[in-house]
Amino acid sequence: MTRLIVATAGLAGLAAFGSLFAGTANAERAVAIPAPAHDVPATGHKATAVLAGGCFWGMEAVFEHVKGVTSVTAGYDGGTRTTADYAAVSTERTGHAEAIRIVYDPQKVSYGTLLRVFFSVAHDPTQLNRQGPDSGPSYRSAIFPQDRAQQAVASAYIAQLQRAHAFKAPIVTRVESGTFYPAEAYHQHFYDRHPTHPYIVHWDKPKVAAFKAAFPSLAT
Template identity: 70%
Template sequence: MLSATPANAEQARNLPRAAIDAAAGKGTQTAVLAGGCFWGMEAVFEQMKGVRSVTSGYAGGTADTATYGQVSSERTGHAEAIRIDFDPALVSYGTLLRVFFAVAHDPTQLNRQGPDTGPSYRSAIFPQNTEQAKIAQAYIAQLGRVRAFPKPIVTRIETGRFYPAEPFHQDFFRRNPNHPYILRWDKPKVAAFKAGFPALAR
């Protein structure tokens, strides 16, 4: 049984691989994941081999309210999320999900992550096609069967468009390495990713 603390290198090493995954493909594919503040989520996946770009933004609501000020009201239906453009010949969708559950956030926290509370900080997966939906559903069930976490996984599988966040939020980790929030909450996640998944780290 693994700890529910997301910044945990041992957890990263022990979390099982997805038993059902996509075959290697060509070109660029997209994944959209929500797991609390997008600064840390973006930072983790930017360190990953096969990831071409990561964009912070909002998913699950409408275009007219996809702004930080409105999303923070917790009335728009959005989740802070990231869009990952990745090379499926180098990294699989299932591997992205493994990192998502292992170190990028805590999938047992309902409508919150760390100090951030509200449904915009929920744990959610926004599949971009039917195959991704099947892989996500199967992996959540797989983690539940092996009791990978001491509490139930609350991650939701949702539909909805992704809207990029304001420029201020893009690459926040890299541009603000000494920001107090980054030091307290996000640097441990990146360190856990590098220690737990050395073969996946750039």
């Protein structure tokens, strides 16, 4: 895994592996998609969403810039507690997906709006078991609803986008059940703590910029 090698390399290693990313920076653009026809009713309490769409560094970075989001945690979902660690998940045999847990204020941003950002710019929902340079089931596109209302909205939105042919290829996003386990401390807020990391520069900064350009009223 390229990201694993670069993340664990020393300074000399970063310089060497930086060439792997040369010229690969994507001019990320959001896909213009409609808002969900149905949404979870707003409450006066904080709510939680769990989403998976490739490397959790970039997913976390995008949603940390969404107004109404109070916290984002990188972690793993879809497998058991005993194997919810980076070394085990990286074997692609644990059933986990790299995921993020989003705590948000439903009075300021809805679950449906979070899903719209998820599908439009946070990742590519047409890539099966991969995102960008990362491949394997731990990088799959998945939604982990926290209740029946979220499950209904997520399933209906996928169907809505499919009917609208919002993407050039079929959506492969799965709606799954599972338990979220936080990732190791060194993975948390990686984008903010390592802004010059080659992976962040070439894969995640363009994604955050695309989010801010496409959703200026949502961006912090």
